[in-house]
Amino acid sequence: MISTTMQTRAHVSRQAVKLARAANHALVGSPLGLRLTCAGAAQHHHHIAASPRLFSTTPQNHLRDFFPAKDTPRILVTKAAWPHPGYTMEEMLAVEPAHRKPRTFSDWAAWKIVRFARFLMDKATGMGRDQQVDKNNPTTSVVAQKPLTEAQWLIRFVFLESIAGVPGMVGGMIRHLSSLRRMKRDNGWIETLLEESYNERMHLLTFMKMCEPGWFMKLMIIGAQGVFFNALFLMYLVHPQVVHRFVGYLEEEAVHTYTRAVREIEDGHLPKWADPKFQIPDIAVQYWRMPESSRTMKDLVLYIRADEAGHRGVNHTLGNLNQKEDPNPFVSTFKDREPPNPVSKATGYERGDVI
Numbered sequence: 001m002i003s004t005t006m007q008t009r010a011h012v013s014r015q016a017v018k019l020a021r022a023a024n025h026a027l028v029g030s031p032l033g034l035r036l037t038c039a040g041a042a043q044h045h046h047h048i049a050a051s052p053r054l055f056s057t058t059p060q061n062h063l064r065d066f067f068p069a070k071d072t073p074r075i076l077v078t079k080a081a082w083p084h085p086g087y088t089m090e091e092m093l094a095v096e097p098a099h100r101k102p103r104t105f106s107d108w109a110a111w112k113i114v115r116f117a118r119f120l121m122d123k124a125t126g127m128g129r130d131q132q133v134d135k136n137n138p139t140t141s142v143v144a145q146k147p148l149t150e151a152q153w154l155i156r157f158v159f160l161e162s163i164a165g166v167p168g169m170v171g172g173m174i175r176h177l178s179s180l181r182r183m184k185r186d187n188g189w190i191e192t193l194l195e196e197s198y199n200e201r202m203h204l205l206t207f208m209k210m211c212e213p214g215w216f217m218k219l220m221i222i223g224a225q226g227v228f229f230n231a232l233f234l235m236y237l238v239h240p241q242v243v244h245r246f247v248g249y250l251e252e253e254a255v256h257t258y259t260r261a262v263r264e265i266e267d268g269h270l271p272k273w274a275d276p277k278f279q280i281p282d283i284a285v286q287y288w289r290m291p292e293s294s295r296t297m298k299d300l301v302l303y304i305r306a307d308e309a310g311h312r313g314v315n316h317t318l319g320n321l322n323q324k325e326d327p328n329p330f331v332s333t334f335k336d337r338e339p340p341n342p343v344s345k346a347t348g349y350e351r352g353d354v355i
C-alpha cells in the first residue's frame, strides 16, 4: 500500500517535472515564449527542414498554410482590392532611416511612446545588449555588434505588422463617420488611411506565409490590439494630429528595422534568407508585382521598407496639416507642381509647401 502511494507520488512528481520543463521551454526556449515556426515559404524548402527546430514542435515540412486560397466552383481568382502602385529599384534603394526632431510637446510625447514601445519590443524579442544599435541614434543607426537571427527578425516583423495595420483603419473609420455626421466632404484622407492599413495587412499576411506564431505570441497580439485600438480610437477623436505624428514615428522605427534587416542579409548574417533556393511567398510576388529578377528575401524587405517610408512621409505630413479643412495633398492635383512623394520625404512636408 505504502509502496503504491510512493510510486504514485514519484509518478506525479515526474509528470510535474516534465510539465515544468515544457513550460520552461515555451518561455525560455525562445524569448518570452514568442514562439514562431520559421520555415520561410516552407512549401519547397527541404534544406531548411533539416535545421534544428528551435521555435516550435510543429515539424517544418508540415507547416500548415494559414489561409490557403479557397477553391470554389465558380471563382477563378480574387484580386487585391487596392493594387500596389509599384516602385523602381532606385526609389527603393534610396530609402534611408531618418528622424524628424520633435518640435512641440505632443510631438515629443508621441515619440517617447514609440520609443517605449520599441524598448518593450526589444525586451520581448530577447534582444541582447550586443544586438542593440547606437543608443544616441536609435532610429537612424543600423550597426550593432551582433546581428539578429532570422527567427528574431520574424518575431519583430510579425508583431510590428500586426500593430501597424490598426491606426490607418481607426483614422479612416473616424473620418468616414465624421464626414457622414457633419455632412461634409473629407477631401481624400479616408482612402489613403484605409489603403495604408490594407498595405500593412499585406505585410503581415506575407510574413504569415513564413511563420506560425505560437499561442503566447497570438495572445500578445490579441492583447496589444485590444489596448492599441482603443487608445488610438480615443486619441484620434480628440487629437488626430498627434496620432499622425505618432504613426510617423512608428514608421521611422519600421524603416529602421527593415534597413537593418537588409544590411544583415547583405552582410551574410542571415544565411537562410540569402540562400538562392529560398522562395518568398506568392502572395508577395503578386501584390508588389515583383519582376522575376528581383524576388529574393532582400528584395521583399526592400519593397516593404519603401512602403513604410511612404507611411512615414504621409503621416508626418498629415500631422502638419489642419485636420478639419486641408485636403490630402497625396491624392491632389497641384496648380504649379508635381504631387508630393512621401517615400522620399522622410520628415514629411510642411503645410505651407503642399496646401
Ligand SMILES: [Fe+2]
Pocket (backbone or CB within 6 Å): 161, 164, 199, 200, 203, 254, 304, 308
Ligand atoms: Fe508594414
Ligand SMILES: [Fe+2]
Pocket (backbone or CB within 6 Å): 164, 200, 251, 254, 307, 308, 311
Ligand atoms: Fe507602415
